[in-house]
Amino acid sequence: MGKYSYIKEEAYEGNLLLPKLNLVLFTWGNVSVADHKEGVFAIKPSGVPYDKLTIESMVIVDFEGEVIEGNLRPSSDTPTHAVLYQHWNDVNSIVHTHSTYATAWAQSQLDIPIFGTTHADHTTSDIPCAPPMSDEMIKGDYEYQTGFQILNILKEKKLNHKEMEMVLVGNHAPFTWGESAIKAVYNSAVLENVAKMAYLTRQINPKAPKLKDALINKHYERKHGANAYYGQK
Amino acid sequence: MGKYSYIKEEAYEGNLLLPKLNLVLFTWGNVSVADHKEGVFAIKPSGVPYDKLTIESMVIVDFEGEVIEGNLRPSSDTPTHAVLYQHWNDVNSIVHTHSTYATAWAQSQLDIPIFGTTHADHTTSDIPCAPPMSDEMIKGDYEYQTGFQILNILKEKKLNHKEMEMVLVGNHAPFTWGESAIKAVYNSAVLENVAKMAYLTRQINPKAPKLKDALINKHYERKHGANAYYGQK
């Protein structure tokens, strides 16, 4: 077992959760896990079906996106993960999927409005949708620029990546992250569920009001505040 | 086996039904079972996945919401359950979920209209959606006040909790109850199904009329009236 076996195993386990939670069709998603001390992350090899993955097939890449260890090509989204790890030393795992409802919102180029406590239990704002990038950026290093698209939309919306752990990339699909692979994949499933509920809410009542501030704060605080009382200590 | 083993077992079995009936994602729902003679109820511990639950992990709480027995924190919704048991001595089980279609109606802040016999087989009125609570109530004892929100909407709509065993809490999600855990969970599944059918009905025909009174009464009576002939004697 090599020196990166721990992150390879966590990335492997995280990737296997994607089909289990119905977040991917075929190979359309990837999970990475970083070791910030070593300046590397483990990521799914490109185009390999989940049921053919092994711990050893995970690819080790540095924060410039260069392969350090592994015989397979890393996910084509690797530069996006690399940019985010470069900027966020407190994020240990990143997930990308094309889950159906979240992707439909991304294709709609609309933020997901905060309509209820299911949303507020996880974050206090609308989930932002980054606008499509400029033609120059697309023709350049596309996946690398996708990382900056995510950083920029958070900056523009004055959101901190520890408070908002999910983003839609306009015309494309969602990215989520967290302190571990389990948490980052959990966020992808939350996002898909919140996206479906928001879609249905607007179909039922096109004038549905957003959640009021007092409720937003209450639900977030009870799960994430200093006096959080959700879950076990 | 302690003195509360019977309600702990029923609460445990009821909680396991939630994922089986596709009513919950992760830990987003809880079932409690009361013993009115002892003035206590057993409830799911907070934030514990359903596949990690054991009968012994159920928490025993009194009708003030104080823990009587158990090493884990009870569900954060415990005060809501406690208020309802205080007021309803003929209700033995309460269920809370964030099931998708029922939650979308709650987020829409609309009652679910009675469109068909599937609905009328269970209750004779629209399923009420309580308006969001005032900011003062939210900042106070929020989950405790949620119990009063439920009591108040039933009072306002002149509905008896034995005739209407399900309510939407506006911006939040559904609560259902019944004479046993199986019946209360059954009501959550009925609500989700009726919510989906009502959503589709309005999409197909925005002017769909409600069920007429003669049909409402007929369907309810054949299942719940003095001369009920649905099911076995």
Added chain:
Amino acid sequence: MGKYSYIKEEAYEGNLLLPKLNLVLFTWGNVSVADHKEGVFAIKPSGVPYDKLTIESMVIVDFEGEVIEGNLRPSSDTPTHAVLYQHWNDVNSIVHTHSTYATAWAQSQLDIPIFGTTHADHTTSDIPCAPPMSDEMIKGDYEYQTGFQILNILKEKKLNHKEMEMVLVGNHAPFTWGESAIKAVYNSAVLENVAKMAYLTRQINPKAPKLKDALINKHYERKHGANAYYGQK
């Protein structure tokens, strides 16, 4: 084994198909199988979950709806089945469900338009939705009158029950039938699928035209005409 064992077994197998094909929640559907020579049919007992059914639990009823054999109450919809068997001596099985999309159309009180060949492979007309019955009929023998509602809508639309083996009862839910339990349940699944596709078609294109006559006839003839070439000889 009694003299009705053959129809009891077929009714039992037919009922088990309902949950397998996702056409029912809990006990919300029933299948019957008739023996026209004996003037009786076997039907699901009322309110019994599918996984508790046995061949012996099927109830034998005559075409007046009177129980001939069996210890349990027959389905509350028994008089509807009885009326139809009285009038249709070439129908051997009848199915009633509350399947989601078909029921939403019934609640919408709209016929399901013939939009494509999936529909035309099974019948050449819109699937009719019977209007809600009069208050007098509801207060009388409701389930018996539901049988006449079905007979009347077919008559009004000039449809033969051998050409149109499915009907929506307005505000209520679908009934289907066929020469065997397998065929009648097949028709329930076809109806649910066609109902979902028609719903989606109108959401995508509210002005979607109906299938033209030449295509309707072609698809129906290739499966059901004198020179049918679908399936094995």
Added chain:
Amino acid sequence: MGKYSYIKEEAYEGNLLLPKLNLVLFTWGNVSVADHKEGVFAIKPSGVPYDKLTIESMVIVDFEGEVIEGNLRPSSDTPTHAVLYQHWNDVNSIVHTHSTYATAWAQSQLDIPIFGTTHADHTTSDIPCAPPMSDEMIKGDYEYQTGFQILNILKEKKLNHKEMEMVLVGNHAPFTWGESAIKAVYNSAVLENVAKMAYLTRQINPKAPKLKDALINKHYERKHGANAYYGQK
């Protein structure tokens, strides 16, 4: 084992994938696999359920649609497959299904707009919907003419069958193809997924813009271009 055993086995495996990927109800779909050197293809027998199929039950047909080997009738869609193989000597497998969302778009008689990268990863244009065929063609050799409908819509839209491996036949349902059965069935699943996402996108935002050209080209090139970097070498 006969001389066609290789294509019979591949067709058999391909047909079994259809229910596995939830693309068919009952027998509503078929996969064929061609051997262009021999001028024949293996196709599913008509109306036989997937769980009753065997390798030996696959029917061998020539490119005129005449049965060469096999005891069962081939799929009623056989002439459509034959016409396409006649014209496309670089296509080895064709798939026809009535998958729900793709069929709803076909019934809507609308092309599926290219809204996102999930679509662009597979093809650079809207997925075309062929208009219903003329009455004369329907009354003639219908399934044979369906093949020409597909050839004509591609010609009209100036699309090459190697770049656009999926088409909707108006009022009917989708056809897809590819270099192998696995690839052709993969395309059917991609189409169903893209059709669902496009439906949701337009429901969420009726004015959702199509994907811009720079993104279309980038996503397609990274998977299919000369310097493709998606997947393994």
